[in-house]
Amino acid sequence: MKEAFVDKTVTVAVRDTEVPVPKPNQVLIRVVVSGTNPKDWKVPRWIPDAPPSNQGDDIAGFVEAVGEGVVGFKKGDKVAAFHEMMKPHGSYGEYAIAWEHTTFHLTSKTSFEEAATIPLAAMTAALGLYQRLSLPLPWNPTSEPLPLVIYGGATAVGAFGIKFATLSNIHPLIVVAGRGASFVEGLIDRSKGDTIIDYREGDEAVQSKIKAAAGNKPIHHALDAVSEHGSYLNLSAALTAPATISTVLPTKEGDVIPEGIKIDKTMVGTVHMDPTVGKTIEDREFGAAFFQFIGRGLAQGWFSGHPYEVRPGGLNGLEGALRDLEAGKASAVKYVVRIAETDGVQQ
Template sequence: MPMAYYMASIGLFGMLRLPMMWQRSQDEQKAMPLVIYGASGAVGSAAVQLAVNANFHPLVCVAGSGASAIQPLLNSSKGDVVLDYREGAEKLVENMKAALGEQELHYAFDCVSEHGSSANICRVLRKGGHISLVLPSGVKDVPPGFDVNTTMAGNLWAGFKNKSDTHGAMGLAGGKEFGYCYSRLLGHWFSEDKLRVHSPEIIEGGLLGIEKALKNLREGKNHGVKYVVRVRDTPGLE
């Protein structure tokens, strides 16, 4: 839970520099379109909930079979939608444009960053718009003319270096203070039941069930749940 929410916080408020509600005027509160690609994953789901609490709407969320876990988090009256990427790139781009209507898209958080996800987003994102990815390898899919960077937990440390990095700053000025402020805010929102985590699913057999869990993850069978392995359930343990 902490890593997913820290990643989402860094992506939205650190790398994309999205303003919190207290940093925006009343007019700006009315519309702050945001695309979150991979919204049903751990980081994507966290980003959706942070965006809702920060009053970003409309939220254009892209998901697959885990869409049902995201739908209850959204506010359709404010234009929030969840779109299925499995309908194909052309249909997805068409649906994203339809969801935005006349509003321009300036910000996008790509929590997948592979299989053409960033390329799809950039067909909707305004030129000069901002996009942050969770995988550096996805930067190659972003055409020229956009502000692109990568969200990583290491962004909080100014000394964090990636020798192969060519996609933008890896360190945030004041990263320690950023981490302090947002960890406190996350704790506050959790205490008020404004955030939740993926539903847990107990893996049968304790440690003997790890192989099955890993295979399910590799084969994409895990949707909207977190696997929990209870060591005490392992047969033969005393």
Template sequence: MTMREAIVYAGPRVEIIDSPIPKAQPGQIVTKVVVSAANPKDWRRPARLPDEPAINQGDEHAGYVHEVGEGVTEFKVGDRVAALHEITKSGGSYAEYAVSWAHATFHLPPNTSFEEGATVPLTAMTAAVGLYAKLRLPEPWLPAEKEIPLVIYGASSAVGYYAVQLALKSNIHPLICVAGRASERVQKLLDPSKGDTIIDYRGGEAAVVQGLKDALKGRKLEYAYDAVSENGSYQNIAQVIDHHTGAITVVLAGKKYDEIPESIQKPFTFVGFLFSDLKDFGYVYFRYFERGLEEGWLKPQPHELVPGGLHGVQQGLLNLKEAKSSAVKYVFRNEEQ
């Protein structure tokens, strides 16, 4: 049995090929993909590593369980699920069937569509890894009991949007959010009475730095989540964060971040850690996301359906590269022609 699969080359350029339907290995799930979601890394990685063999770069997906591997007891064939495919491995989500590990899969509650579910796995988990595994901030089930100023740079981005929601669930305030065109969406989540505010980066770097200082009102800043990690973001944060106890978590691979003073911690946030030393972390947070979706406090990122199914992947990745739409997740219904 074969399936259609989209292979992503630098450009981005996408080729649709026929591939064998993957088999579930022990601990794995094969999902019949209904919706797959695009992420910036899907075009950035081939561009950064053009000499590597082209692969199916898709990771975020939602659909129906097709097969479960040995040892998988939490899921059964036919379950509605969302999942994160292990980055760079075979069985990616730009295909009719995708592979995920059971710990990186969660049930979709009835009130969540496949399109909504597909926006969650990679980006919400990246937010959680940065906040809780790297910055070591109070987790939502043991929320903060005192003020903890936190800067979220790129708060209206896919990762930033979930970082804001999780930080609020952890009772972290004041939240100082740097955003642009889609700042109104973030503003609706914040609590100004607790010092939460938004700074528009379009005012220029000097205005951003001054805005950060004004929002802090003399408080010490020790934590920052840089969901942008380029275009002056971490340099701006470095001008206001404490140079002895501060930590800026950054998200873009392949950079040294030398502009951040050595006295400031700069832990790297990467969702791929879920497949090495953060497996238990991933297991717990994916099930917490399921609860958040069901209870309504975790709001999926707004999405835009790109027509053409797998044939639309190239256009979706081009849209991301050209930043055609702010704060919208591009999704594909994989079986659509």
């Protein structure tokens, strides 16, 4: 099969490799469309001594085979899945491996392109809101005003955060965005106090407008889908202690966070990890349940993927997509690739 490998210079090489065999509780998927994520170029940069690897994690395709113990899927099922990060056989290939518990069914309502925008980013948002910030879950929505700041509302993580928060009836949503503000406008509900703040107005303006958007009432929760360029510093200055900010990247050494403001990093890979000692149920079981919830939402129409742009050339077009991600060219859009467009692939 054809498979793409990304090296430390974000150069992509498409190679011929063997089709993997699923282990117990794993699913082998014939990939139709793969999504892309910023980590796909960041990880090779961060770990330059590592060999080139298949960094893709967002899978959409058909089940080809299942490992021992898999009962929820069979060959031919239309699915999307979240590949275990940093492991072999990711989504940048004709076939990929996923664990059964991070795979979910798709109906004819959902295209492979839309589905490929969902797994990593949507689960990051869900973990941040519900496991890190402990906000009310969609099936037990709040009935009281609950201000929430979402920094980076046009990013996939931020947009999915808005969608989940809306399902949980969390308002007012105070969303920080820039050139993607027009996209964010279609996600929020102004009648419930939701608003958008343009980060390009400067740090002081962002901080004061966040406070004003909540009517100068306390804000104790924030989802930071950017986690760089001072985003969590702006949030920590605007929130009222005790407060928690869920980030997607670690804080920088030397950054001063006010007392009473907790920074809790969300690492989406925890859905593939064992519970911590002394616990039975943690992020892995949350992920298993929430991926099925996402699948139901797609089927019933109350959840949707992120806007996408198909990058031409399949895996041969992947390098250009990753370089554009690195250059910050993507706003309110996910880059996806159709595997069948790769040179030498016949699907």
